[in-house]
Amino acid sequence: MSERLTRILQAPHLTEKSMAEKSKDNVYVFRVRPDANKIEIKAAVEKHFDVEVTDVRTSNVKPKKRRVGRHIGKTAAWKKAYVTVKPGSGEIEYFEGT
Secondary structure, eight states: OHHHHHHHEEEEOOOHHHHHHHHHHOEEEEEEOTTOOHHHHHHHHHHHHOOOEEEEEEEEEOOOEEEETTEEEEOOOEEEEEEEEOTTSOOOOSSTTO
């Protein structure tokens, strides 16, 4: 199970909206594996960042159509997780310098 937990979190999802939620509600947004569930996401964040998670919300992002010349294709579908961290349990630092 622990080997799977290391592969669940793929990347932080850094946008203006996610940074505003981080500063306002202590919510962090991650790109996660499409087959991950909320319990696994919570365990992975708590293990990796050493914080206490109070809530996890997930969203499946649908693929968008893209065109290259005459060929129409789609981007890959992916899953987004909104992770709420308990106030006072610590912060998740995405980058050392920011």
